[in-house]
Amino acid sequence: MSETNLDRRKLLGRAAAAGLLATPAAGLLSACVGGGDDETQEQAQGEKSATNPLGVDPKAELEVVIFNGGLGTKYATDVHIPSYKKAFPEANVKFSQAEEIATVLQPRFTSNTPPDMVNNAGSKLMDQGALVQAGQVQDLTDLFAAPSLDDPSKALKDTLVPGTVEQGTFNGKPYVLNYAFTTFGLWYSDKLFKANGWTAPKTWSEFTALLDQIKAKGITPYAYAGANASYYQYLVILTTAAKIGGPDVLKNIDNLEDGAWTAEPVKQAAQLWGEIGAKYMLKAHLGMKHTEVQLQQNQDRVAFYPSGSWLENEQAKDTPAGFNYAVIPVPSATSSDKLPQTAIYAAAGEMYFVSSKGKNPRGGMEYLRHMLSKEGAKGFTQLTKVLTVVQGATEGMTISPGLTSSEAMLKAAGSDYFAYRFDTWYKKLDDEARAATNELMFSGGNADKFVTRMQKVADAVKKDPSIEKFKR
Structure with a gap:
């Protein structure tokens, strides 16, 4: 430039x-x-x-x-x-x-x-x-x-x-080559689920009912690492928001539109996920790194883990034989969601630049x-x-269980996949989203506080003349 x-x-x-x-x-x-x-x-x-x-x-x-x-x-x-x-x-x-x-x-x-x-x-x-x-x-x-x-x-x-x-x-x-086409969803062990007769949920009520069953088994139903992986979690929060209100919810956030973060779909999504955090997560995970929590999943101590399709490779050394990574879309939030249950966050990612x-x-x-x-x-x-x-x-490749599952999820999504860009455009917003997500999920935060906090920072970025603005 x-x-x-x-x-x-x-x-x-x-x-x-x-x-x-x-x-x-x-x-x-x-x-x-x-x-x-x-x-x-x-x-x-x-x-x-x-x-x-x-x-x-x-x-x-x-x-x-x-x-x-x-x-x-x-x-x-x-x-x-x-x-x-x-x-x-x-x-x-x-x-x-x-x-x-x-x-x-x-x-x-x-x-x-x-x-x-x-x-x-x-x-x-x-x-x-x-x-x-x-x-x-x-x-x-x-x-x-x-x-x-x-x-x-x-x-x-x-x-x-x-x-x-x-x-x-x-x-x-x-200016940037986003090289890895990454799909995001909720990852689990196919072996663990089959052993317990658990069926991957499609609706929010099925999701919470399954989390209750998992909790009764003494397994942490849902987890992510608060020390450095909170962007995994704000991604699924925004995935739910996009499913509720359509992909323009994310476009408005990217474009710093007035009230984009306080929009009802974002607030609804934060409310739903805040309840998951309060009921089904361990506060000890707030201080852990991603590989530590992912190891617990490999040990069948954690059921669902939100992540991108790099997860299987990242855990290759610690994954026991037969674990068989699998992934599902974030469940539908309501019966009136604008996007189908199969819709996913998927995008070219992993930035390379010259x-x-x-x-x-x-x-x-x-x-x-x-x-x-x-x-x-x-x-x-x-x-x-x-x-x-x-x-x-x-074409012609023999691929792993996790990648097979990821490809199947992408195929089922068809054209219903979406992404945001604010995290690479405005690091200040990305940093705030990580902190606000940890507060929501681990520290008794609530949806109103989450969206208000994010909107305040988005407004500050928008008004700051030293920050160049990007549009899509």
Whole structure:
């Protein structure tokens, strides 16, 4: 995004607030925002050709940083990097991984020495909206217009699941590749349920009746980790809100519409889930991390756990044989819901972006092109048990129980899937939603307090002139 469109002083305030700057010193302004030749590293460039449509320098080093979380990093080291190296054998690919992306990379963006391609994910991810606003993210228009590695007659964008490019778009320009096509729902052990004769619920009354049966067995009916996974839970709250009132409920939240958070469907959803928290959860889980609570589920001490389709891979080492992960949609809330019971939250997620001020942004985009090949996508799914946005990449694959269940849920949803974007556009709202959700679910919060608290912060973001606003 060009500096002519943005007030440099506003950018400083925004970036400092987001933690992109260590201190709001005047000397850091140009370093964060960029704009002059003296502020950007010398960038590699090669000759464009049919086999090198992005003009990559075949000898230039490429630096890649991957988040080490639920998906691991083997897909990068064993699939995507070798694919890039095959095309550019003289190029060194410098790889590193991090569990706290913001902690590791914020100083490098501040000093204008960022890596070329970043997987921005995890509980300590960087504020993606602030990075875009600060001009630190490469416009990916050329990438999506480039030919597919599988079929040079097709533009890359035409080989992807519909909505992929839009999911990473900020004010009309694509800046982020959301690569993993993730489905979200309530996960459980198929073995445990079959052993007890439990049937996956479709309605809210069936859901609570089953939770009562599970509780009577001495098993925690429902759980999530309050220490770092509360966004799993606010996601299902908003899923229920979207089912009640339709997907525009989430669109209004994204667009910072007046009263979007205090709308009746959001309040109803918060009320329903607050009751689940009060009756069926353990307060001890408030201080636990996601892997600790997920381990309890693997030990049959927890029945339902809200998460995305990365869960099965994340717990692979701790999952006993025959556990058989399965997932269901969030149950219908009322008989008058605007969306069917089969509707789900599903979206292109797991953000990957190219640094506009890196040494090799063309190489960074080319790396993403290799990720978006069928072989790149197939290898990712085989190693992570998570689908990608590449159409047809799983054809002929033997897939795991959890991924099989996830695919069946997606197929049943048809076109009734939805997503929100405020969490990547406005980190302040994401942070507040996590805290407000924990209060609602663990600390005796109530629906009125939840929606009022969220609306107050949304209004503050809307009125803050230093924060660029995004629309969909």
